[in-house]
Amino acid sequence: MGGSCSLGIPSGKGPNNVGCTDLMVGHTIQGTFLRLYYPCETSASPERPPWIPKKEYFNGLADFLKISRSLGDRIFSYLYGSYTVPAEWNAPFKPGNKYPLIIFSHGLGAFRSLYSAVCIEIASQGFIVAAVEHRDESASATFYYKDQSTEQQHQVSSTPEHLQEEWLYYRTLKPGEPEFPLRNQQVQQRANECIGALNLLTAINAGQSVNNVLNLHFDWSKLRDSMDLCRTAIMGHSFGGATVIQSLCRETKFKCGVALDSWMLPLDDEVYARVTQPILFINSEKFQWLANIMKMKMLDANTIQRKMITIKGTVHQSFPDFTFLTGSLIGKIFKVKGEIDPNIAIDLCNKASLAFLQRHLEIHNNFNQWDPLIDGMDANLIPGTNIHLPSANTE
DSSP: OOTTOOOOOOOOSSSSSSEEEEEEESSSSSEEEEEEEEOOOOOSSOOOOBOSTHHHHHHHHHHHHTTTTHHHHHHHHHHHTTTTOOEEOOOOOOOOOOOOEOOOOEETTTTTTTTTHHHHHHHTTTOOEEEEOOHHHHHHHHHHHEOOOOGGGGGTTSSSEEEEEEEOOOOOOOTOOOOOHHHHHHHHHHHHHHHHHHHHHHHHHOOOOOOOOOOOOOGGGGGOOOEEEEEEEEETTHHHHHHHHHHHOOTTOOEEEEEEEEEOOOOOOOGGGOSOOEEEEEEEEETTTTTHHHHHOOOOOOOOOOEEEEEEEOOOSSSSTHHSOOHHHHHHTTTTOOOHHHHHHHHHHHHHHHHHHHHHHHHHHSSOOOOOOOOOOOOOOSSSSSSSSSSSSOO
């Protein structure tokens, strides 16, 4: 079974209970697939979803880490198989407010459920958060459906009984294959998928009915007129950080972006000058290097707020949930734990993100109490970067 009882994904600290559900619209690989976190009503008998939604995701993680699937299944099932997400599965949506909307993009080898600590905290503070599961072969695993109906059944071909799961796993680079062309193609698709998620939720907000291929018991009509679409932002980690930049370039409906320990390689240089929205970079201390930071610095602007902070004692995997679910020894071996308490690190990340979102989405709340964090004003923060820059300020 899973790890010790002292481990677990932290619950949201905001005033709202958080529900979550999955949404797949369009059963093919071109459809939209996301996990939605939202303020919810309290359920009479709340159910928590499993952190790893299906066993095939263990296969994908094994492939990504280049270990055998049978060994990976045993390891991951033992370490993580019993964990649940601290959100109420398919809980009734909490109406009465217009909530800002955040689209979240996962990192390389991840999938929609692995950033629940970040997404749940943001949702608990009064946001709707849509964590996209990318189908560009950068996720360790994802799935869609193939139509198994015959021509005679064509008129009912998209009904669940005629659909069969089709799994799509992480694509490794071929020997000698240059990395940039693949990653650039993927980041373009990722941006399309984030914009597609925004468009889908915009339609739901307008009252359009939704056909969820997953056939879950959730009333999407309750989300009509529930989102403040003038206050929409995008967040992401690693490859998802590059996806933030690409999406901001492509879609001005995203008013600002928060990029967590971004990996900048996938981006064309021409993208940087075309981004007009504010960006907050929140970096780990151990992952970044000069060339990557210099790419971020290409986004510096005199008239648009671009901020960067670094959390001391953190590693690249201090942002996904693994850091909360892995003991100290194994966490250090697999580099999913840094020197800092993971709860302190994610708290700084979330508070700085909320302060930045309030500032640039013009939200009326008390998140501005954390404004100093945006400038790196905390004992566990570094303003700018810990990487030595040749001839410029680190901020």
